Amino acid sequence: MNQSEQLSNTANDQLHDLTSPLLQQVIDAWIELKTQQPLVHIMTNTVASNYVANILLAAGASPAMIDNPFEAESFASIASAINLNLGTPTSEQMQAMQIAAQTAQNLGKIWVLDPVGYGAVLKWRSDMADLLLQYQPTVIRGNASEISALAGNQIQAKGVDSTVSSESIYLQAQPLFEHTECIAISGESDFILSKELNAVIQINGGSYLQPKITASGCALGALTAAYCSVSSTITAGTMAAHIHFAIAGKKAYARANTAGSFNVAFLDEIYSLNEEDFRQYSDFCILPL
Amino acid sequence: MNQSEQLSNTANDQLHDLTSPLLQQVIDAWIELKTQQPLVHIMTNTVASNYVANILLAAGASPAMIDNPFEAESFASIASAINLNLGTPTSEQMQAMQIAAQTAQNLGKIWVLDPVGYGAVLKWRSDMADLLLQYQPTVIRGNASEISALAGNQIQAKGVDSTVSSESIYLQAQPLFEHTECIAISGESDFILSKELNAVIQINGGSYLQPKITASGCALGALTAAYCSVSSTITAGTMAAHIHFAIAGKKAYARANTAGSFNVAFLDEIYSLNEEDFRQYSDFCILPL
Amino acid sequence: MNQSEQLSNTANDQLHDLTSPLLQQVIDAWIELKTQQPLVHIMTNTVASNYVANILLAAGASPAMIDNPFEAESFASIASAINLNLGTPTSEQMQAMQIAAQTAQNLGKIWVLDPVGYGAVLKWRSDMADLLLQYQPTVIRGNASEISALAGNQIQAKGVDSTVSSESIYLQAQPLFEHTECIAISGESDFILSKELNAVIQINGGSYLQPKITASGCALGALTAAYCSVSSTITAGTMAAHIHFAIAGKKAYARANTAGSFNVAFLDEIYSLNEEDFRQYSDFCILPL
Numbered sequence: 001m002n003q004s005e006q007l008s009n010t011a012n013d014q015l016h017d018l019t020s021p022l023l024q025q026v027i028d029a030w031i032e033l034k035t036q037q038p039l040v041h042i043m044t045n046t047v048a049s050n051y052v053a054n055i056l057l058a059a060g061a062s063p064a065m066i067d068n069p070f071e072a073e074s075f076a077s078i079a080s081a082i083n084l085n086l087g088t089p090t091s092e093q094m095q096a097m098q099i100a101a102q103t104a105q106n107l108g109k110i111w112v113l114d115p116v117g118y119g120a121v122l123k124w125r126s127d128m129a130d131l132l133l134q135y136q137p138t139v140i141r142g143n144a145s146e147i148s149a150l151a152g153n154q155i156q157a158k159g160v161d162s163t164v165s166s167e168s169i170y171l172q173a174q175p176l177f178e179h180t181e182c183i184a185i186s187g188e189s190d191f192i193l194s195k196e197l198n199a200v201i202q203i204n205g206g207s208y209l210q211p212k213i214t215a216s217g218c219a220l221g222a223l224t225a226a227y228c229s230v231s232s233t234i235t236a237g238t239m240a241a242h243i244h245f246a247i248a249g250k251k252a253y254a255r256a257n258t259a260g261s262f263n264v265a266f267l268d269e270i271y272s273l274n275e276e277d278f279r280q281y282s283d284f285c286i287l288p289l
Numbered sequence: 290m291n292q293s294e295q296l297s298n299t300a301n302d303q304l305h306d307l308t309s310p311l312l313q314q315v316i317d318a319w320i321e322l323k324t325q326q327p328l329v330h331i332m333t334n335t336v337a338s339n340y341v342a343n344i345l346l347a348a349g350a351s352p353a354m355i356d357n358p359f360e361a362e363s364f365a366s367i368a369s370a371i372n373l374n375l376g377t378p379t380s381e382q383m384q385a386m387q388i389a390a391q392t393a394q395n396l397g398k399i400w401v402l403d404p405v406g407y408g409a410v411l412k413w414r415s416d417m418a419d420l421l422l423q424y425q426p427t428v429i430r431g432n433a434s435e436i437s438a439l440a441g442n443q444i445q446a447k448g449v450d451s452t453v454s455s456e457s458i459y460l461q462a463q464p465l466f467e468h469t470e471c472i473a474i475s476g477e478s479d480f481i482l483s484k485e486l487n488a489v490i491q492i493n494g495g496s497y498l499q500p501k502i503t504a505s506g507c508a509l510g511a512l513t514a515a516y517c518s519v520s521s522t523i524t525a526g527t528m529a530a531h532i533h534f535a536i537a538g539k540k541a542y543a544r545a546n547t548a549g550s551f552n553v554a555f556l557d558e559i560y561s562l563n564e565e566d567f568r569q570y571s572d573f574c575i576l577p578l
Numbered sequence: 579m580n581q582s583e584q585l586s587n588t589a590n591d592q593l594h595d596l597t598s599p600l601l602q603q604v605i606d607a608w609i610e611l612k613t614q615q616p617l618v619h620i621m622t623n624t625v626a627s628n629y630v631a632n633i634l635l636a637a638g639a640s641p642a643m644i645d646n647p648f649e650a651e652s653f654a655s656i657a658s659a660i661n662l663n664l665g666t667p668t669s670e671q672m673q674a675m676q677i678a679a680q681t682a683q684n685l686g687k688i689w690v691l692d693p694v695g696y697g698a699v700l701k702w703r704s705d706m707a708d709l710l711l712q713y714q715p716t717v718i719r720g721n722a723s724e725i726s727a728l729a730g731n732q733i734q735a736k737g738v739d740s741t742v743s744s745e746s747i748y749l750q751a752q753p754l755f756e757h758t759e760c761i762a763i764s765g766e767s768d769f770i771l772s773k774e775l776n777a778v779i780q781i782n783g784g785s786y787l788q789p790k791i792t793a794s795g796c797a798l799g800a801l802t803a804a805y806c807s808v809s810s811t812i813t814a815g816t817m818a819a820h821i822h823f824a825i826a827g828k829k830a831y832a833r834a835n836t837a838g839s840f841n842v843a844f845l846d847e848i849y850s851l852n853e854e855d856f857r858q859y860s861d862f863c864i865l866p867l
Contacts, residue, residue, distance in 0.1 A: 259635070265549060
């Protein structure tokens, strides 16, 4: 074992020791979500809006879709967290997003950026995502194609779906730490890059049916905003949202393995999840960056 | 017993005598809804639109979401009823709403206003709601926070969710009779203020899961419009929509007590409700104002 | 038997001989859809967007709702097929649709027009539908009222629902062959007019509950676009989408006969359909035009 391997092992051990405390923070965040029912200001796409609202209500948060430029500042000012999703932008929504992001930064509010479809083909939204980075999103959440492209890599997505795996690109995402504390990349496993811990957390679970239900990524972004507004750290809040989804997806699939029934079961499991589930089914590991 | 108590008792007795005839009017309205399948012109928010359409189809109405200013007048002119919902307004929708409300008033059409999120924080839509009042909505429907604020009280909502109970504010809503014949306040119990009867009807039922499903209030507003276009009186139509919801919610919860399954069961029950259910499960009382 | 009857019988026999090869083409299209997962560029209405995306994902396609004028050209250029649906147009969507249709025509891409609500009452969208015809949609899909009106007949729809049967109007639709190769009219039975075969294909199946679920026509239009991008002929692709729906509707109804449960079961059946189902349950006949 050479010196570099020894250092790495020490880092691994230290991170491994974080597993229990992080799980406790995740559970605490879940309890706080149920208790505080934080108001989440959401600007999302027309495909996702109903689903996102139902997921947040089921989880215990209080979602409100306010996406016009005339109310963006006043509503962002009273919300506990903000989620901006670039799925189907309109000119008015674009104005509203910039106002909300600026308000969030000015007031030190939690806000989550979801750069849906980021890449060369969808330039209008991609330019807006670049612009929104200057308002320092608390968390950036997307699929592997989006995050990789946002971090400056040349990548070709398939529409709004990813063509690469989360595992293969998470190291490419680190330049985004210039703009954010936390980067969440969803996929077969989810990878959460934490500036605070200088580590990446790999979260397993979910179901291969999840990408067959539209807008689950969008809902995850909004839930991340909700959790981060009540958690002790941004890392724990982001983890809590992703673990909540991973366990609900796994349990839903055990009950229902076709698209329609899975969709219903997933919302049931998001609603029903309890502390015991978190302790029993959380499946994550922490790796050094 | 003093004279004032005697008067009140007399009023109570007279109102109590209305229970059976009102229930019959409600059932008649339900039969007419199934028979006439009234065309309802709906402008609603992006969160609610799919759900509202499915609820109305299940109940027997024919919904059509037409929300641009270029077709608002011609479509309002042929619709049986109109429902304007301020959930996620755009500039074009705002124009369209004003045109539709004006058309409704000019042609003496049933129209229902749902002032989602009314209050100081969401000024743009609140100004529009104030403006729309001049076109004399047939029914105003909202949660307790919205109705109280619309009636001129200082109240703080939590986003688009209410922070006060329907029971505690219904007396505050009476100034709205200047603009409308009927005010429906949804909550744990619903309260319908009828100018015609000079009474308030309290409707019990539903499920505590209902607020966990987004857009059920929005769907209730649209269904109220549908019912009022076929009922003998506005009071009976508004009651019919609320009782239809209350029974369906109660029956759905008996079958399914988690968010996703409840959502599906609720649509099933809206569809399946029959005359027997109305007679068996209607739970309302009439109180003097 | 006179000469004319003999000719007609010969035509009937020749068309009847097409039944087996057409079914094989339909099955081949279904296999290709699962394999290629074509990217479908969709501009649709706010009522339908979530449902349409879920149906396409369940069937195996990759939907993306991109409906702003700033990204319409670049995205249409990379998509395998395009679906333009006039359900709830906005000014920006209208611009985007024209750009996408023009791009489709320039690049020889499959594109499907769904003229929701076409008729005298909804003039703004109807003018746009007329305009879009010049870009030669590959397929025009609608209900009987819409298709009849688009073909120049005086007809009165009820909002966005049809007031006439598909069977009664399909002969009126033939003038649309000036603009398209294929016309699909949905209803109790679906009728697909094929310029290639100079025939109409009648497809049976589905369920009377289908019109009780909003946006199933919209989803069928988008699925038609998906199928046509992978099928050997436009006729086979259009048939495949309609047969996929007809079988899924029939099987779903056998499991669930109320609106909410049917909705879930239908998505399940869209997802689960297999080659055996196509061979067992396809129910169509081919008639001369």
